[in-house]
Amino acid sequence: MNLPFTDKKIFICPSRLDFGKKKSELDLQIFPMELMVGITIMSGKEWDNFCGIIQLGKEMNVLKRIIWIVLFLVVVILIVFVFNLRSIEYCSKQILSQNIKEFTTLWQPQGRVRSFEATYRDEDLRLARLVLGSSPKHVRNLYGIPLRTKNLTAQSPNNADYTLYCTYWIYPDFEVGFENSAEKTQPKPKDIGHIFVITVKSKKFHSFRGIKVGDPISRVMERYGVPSKNIYDDFGSIFYEEELCYIKFGQSKGKVSEIELGENAD
Numbered sequence: 247m248n249l250p251f252t253d254k255k256i257f258i259c260p261s262r263l264d265f266g267k268k269k270s271e272l273d274l275q276i277f278p279m280e281l282m283v284g285i286t287i288m289s290g291k292e293w294d295n296f297c298g299i300i301q302l303g304k305e306m307n308v309l310k311r312i313i314w315i316v317l318f319l320v321v322v323i324l325i326v327f328v329f330n331l332r333s334i335e336y337c338s339k340q341i342l343s344q345n346i347k348e349f350t351t352l353w354q355p356q357g358r359v360r361s362f363e364a365t366y367r368d369e370d371l372r373l374a375r376l377v378l379g380s381s382p383k384h385v386r387n388l389y390g391i392p393l394r395t396k397n398l399t400a401q402s403p404n405n406a407d408y409t410l411y412c413t414y415w416i417y418p419d420f421e422v423g424f425e426n427s428a429e430k431t432q433p434k435p436k437d438i439g440h441i442f443v444i445t446v447k448s449k450k451f452h453s454f455r456g457i458k459v460g461d462p463i464s465r466v467m468e469r470y471g472v473p474s475k476n477i478y479d480d481f482g483s484i485f486y487e488e489e490l491c492y493i494k495f496g497q498s499k500g501k502v503s504e505i506e507l508g509e510n511a512d
Contacts, residue, residue, distance in 0.1 A: 362471055362488060364471070371507070373451065373505065378440075378443075378491055409427060412425050413438040413439070419446065420447070424438040443506065444506070444507045455470065459503060473486060487510065
């Protein structure tokens with residue numbers, strides 16, 4: 247076959263003519279002109295090898311297109327996933343903010359409060375939307391993963407044969423402690439236990455009776471009455487006790503510096 251615009255010739259393998267196409271159509275369909283220039287004569291075996299290389303190139307191009315399509319779909323899926331994740335996080339924060347706002351309904355004292363024990367209610371077991379005795383799962387559902395944790399081990403004050411395992415989760419505005427116990431002859435429990443203490447050092451949260459960090463100590467007296475047994479620690483904190491729990495108000499310069507709600511030891 248004489249190639250146009252050149253005196254080069256190419257050998258067409260007879261087996262390639264069995265496709266029912268004219269030689270000229272087969273030439274133009276399989277090989278671009280630039281590939282044909284410079285080829286003089288090829289045997290049938292060389293022709294088959296040459297066709298195999300061309301076919302492999304075509305298959306590689308198809309494979310590259312498939313890979314690019316797959317990569318494009320993966321990127322799209324990742325973008326959609328990240329967008330949905332942020333949407334869920336945003337909605338969770340909105341729900342959390344709304345729930346916190348709903349919890350700001352303040353307890354209103356009826357007349358003069360003489361003592362915490364006499365006016366105690368179940369809601370006094372709440373602080374920072376958490377309840378003494380709640381599970382770690384409840385805390386994580388509300389506030390997510392803590393900034394950091396710390397662990398303490400001590401002998402049970404009520405039974406020398408038991409060891410107390412305390413785990414504290416520290417968040418930006420509060421700290422929550424979990425407690426579990428086991429006999430000294432037994433391994434440490436896998437479950438970190440239940441909430442036994444909640445400590446707030448931010449104005450973001452307040453107690454059920456409406457006391458928050460920064461309030462004057464005089465307001466604490468109005469809402470909780472006379473401190474239980476007039477117990478004060480070395481830092482001037484004020485304690486109120488009831489059968490199930492205690493609440494401690496740290497003070498600095500006549501104002502509340504922190505609020506701690508905890509279980510009374512059995």
